[in-house]
Amino acid sequence: MINPKAPIPSSSSSLPQLLRCFTIFLYSIISMLKGKLKLPEKARKAFPDRLGSLVVGFDDREEDNAGLGSVFDFGEELETFQPNGFSSNRESDRNEGDGDGFDDEKMGGVGESDLRARQRPERESGSISVLQAIAAEEKRSDLEHELSQPEINLEKLQRVAATGLPDGGSLRATTWKLLLGYLPSSRDIWEKELAENRQKYAKLKEELLLNPAEVTRRKDGAMSSGDNQPADSDSDIDGPLKRHEISQEDHPLSLGKGSVWHQYFQHTEIAEQIDRDLQRTHPDMKFFSGDSSFGRKNREAMRNILLLFSKLNPEIRYVQGMNEVLAPIFYVFSTDADEQNSANAEADSFSCFVRLLSDSVDHFCQQLDNSSVGILSTLSRLMELLKANDEELWRHLEFTTKQVKPQYYAFRWITLLLTQEFNFQSILRIWDSLLSNTFGVQDMLLRLCCAMLICMKGRLLSGDFVANLKLLQHYPEINVEHLLQVARDLRVDASSYHFSM
Structure with a gap:
């Protein structure tokens, strides 16, 4: 810890030395205060354990190292996170391999360099702006407070969301559901609304996504279980087997428009198109791609959503590109920190996907x-x-x-x-x-x-x-x-x- 009686540098000292002394003196005061004051949990999150974690080049040192040597370069610009904490650099160039990429030389110095995210050398991941850290924590706290109210103020929620929602937790998933009208403003009925919508989705899947043979089998099983007499009790056991009566509409080879099998085979072609498009959905992200069970499970859920939408909207059906619109919704809901919500991401994503497309579905027709x-x-x-x-x-x-x-x-x-x-x-x-x-x-x-x-x-x-x-x-x-x-x-x-x- 710095000695408070140490002589202050003379006026002839350089500005960097004065700033270094002031920074270390401020850090010593903060260290003493944090040792004596009991801060609430939220304040502790916003208040880092070491001042150095907020300053570029401030290495972790023992507190007894009180030398006034170079702690950090004052001529170096403070690094800041990009909005929402994501780097502006793309993991892979979308146009790599086809010659369509654009670099700084191709920009031609026409003024767009100021609009592009600045490329900086790699630095310590903890080097973030103090003001940005405080602002991000304040936004998170305000949002958590607003979402905990019995009645959600949608206007205030819109203002906060317009500036960008924090990553992690359930904040973005819950806010998007509110903004899309999937969740009502009254928090007391959230649980009821979610349960009803998820139950409706499960029923739709059972009715529209099952193989017609499976549907018939389940119906027959239900009828048999409800009958006290065996299904063949009135038949002559020694006689020839009776053929089941199958209507023209229920025959697998029927070409009639009303045939459930004909409709099923039509949607099989659509399902194949959906599968091809899902394979191309953000291939650089393991969440959507790859042969892992995790990736296959996510693609299967998205396939169900898109195929169900197609069956419920026969005039529009599935149009190539709808998979791209679904991807952000399903990702955000699947990564919800609330386990119950993430487990029901498929049902919630379907309802919100339909709501989102309601304003622009005519563009696909x-x-x-x-x-x-x-x-x-x-x-x-x-x-x-x-x-x-x-x-x-x-x-x-x-x-x-x-x-x-x-x-x-x-x-x-x-x-x-x-x-x-x-x-x-x-x-x-x-x-x-x-x-x-x-x-x-x-x-x-x-x-x-x-x-x-x-x-x-x-x-x-x-x-x-x-x-x-x-x-x-x-x-x-x-x-x-x-x-x-x-x-x-x-x-x-x-x-x-x-x-x-």
Whole structure:
């Protein structure tokens, strides 16, 4: 511990020496206070055991080492975690191998380097900003307090979620369920609502996902168990066996539209398509991929959800890409720290997946493409929003470069809710804002798509048709918090742009 009677460096001492002395003196005071004061548990979490864990280069030392040598470099910038504690670096380049990756040299120094996450050398994992640590703990505490109330304030929950939800625990899973309307605002009836919804899902699976032969077998078994007489008691045992009467609709070879077997075989083809798509869902994550029982179990649950959705929506069925929309929901619910919730992730994910698609399901229906609720109308509203906020860029894309139409790039952005444009951790952060938007998911989604164009303005203005198309179809890595801020700051021209409420 530092000697409080030690002489203070003279005015001729360098600034770094003064700062070092002040830092060590502050640490000694904190150490003494923590030894005498009894802090509550939450305060202890936010209050690190050593000041050095919050400062770059502060090595763990014994308390009797009171030398005033170099403790850390003051010329070195403090490292901070990216939002939600995830690194901005992708584990693997999405475009590796096909020549579509974008590096700093290809950026051409047009100004987008400030938008991309800064690349820094590896440092100690404990080197985080003090202010960020305090802010993150305050957000977590506020969120835990709000979710523990008998009546949830949804407006406050939306404001907190819009800034990003903490990782770990049950906070994101519970908040998403509330934002999607799966959980009611009254906490007292959560248990009842969850039990009913999970029971309904189990019944739907039994009715729609079982092989027709299995359904018939169960029915026959139920009828036999309820009859006091043996099933063949009235038959002549020595005579020929009687054939079961099978209607045309129940025959496995029937081609009738009403045949349960014909419907079953039709959905078998859809199930095969779902299986192929699930194999390509985030292949870099063990949660979704691999031959382990863990990965197979998760894919099987997602397969059930998508196949059940297809059977319940025969006009739309399953459309390629729905697996990407389901993935974030199922991941968040499956990793819920509450064991009962994680065990029922499949049922909860199905209900929330249906709710999420309810606002955008028309985008998957080709027959509605040219209608007011179809994808082409939505793409038109996107370009109107761009025109209202950056007419120069809008004019360049519409007229100067052979019309880089939004169908070429934004179709995927919108229908898949940006799930293929960013790494998985960034997707979770973006969805916090999407789901918490006061005016709905589609409002914030179009704002984000417009912001993605504006953030690439320099490169788009200087690029030709081919370069711009390649850029937008393989969107480069970007600082997600900056992108979200640009989206929030966009103005809406009421005379030419109208969000559906």
